[in-house]
Amino acid sequence: MVTRDTNPKWWETADDHKFALDVLQLGLRRSILRFIDLKIRSKEDIEKNFGLSSFMAEFHLSMLEKALVIERFEGEFKITSTGILYLEKVDAKC
Secondary structure, rough: OOOOOOOOOOOOOOHHHHHHHHHOOOOHHHHHHHHHOOEOOOOHEEEEEEHHOOOHHHHHHHHHHOOOOEEOOOEEEOOOHHHHHHHHOOHHHH
């Protein structure tokens, strides 16, 4: 189980916000974010669940990481507080 950070990273500028929304516009990335949700997942979990090559899994995960919605944790990936808030406040309304 992943707990919320007390000081979440957030998009500070309009460009940061636009970048994150551009990253999350792709349905596959939103699906990956929902798959990670409150579990810690490996890149191999992402590859297997979504039928992605190692290269493509790394690409999508790095984009989500740059958008501040996931982070690397001991070689795997977990959702950030920003990612949780995105799922609760934005994705849940779609």
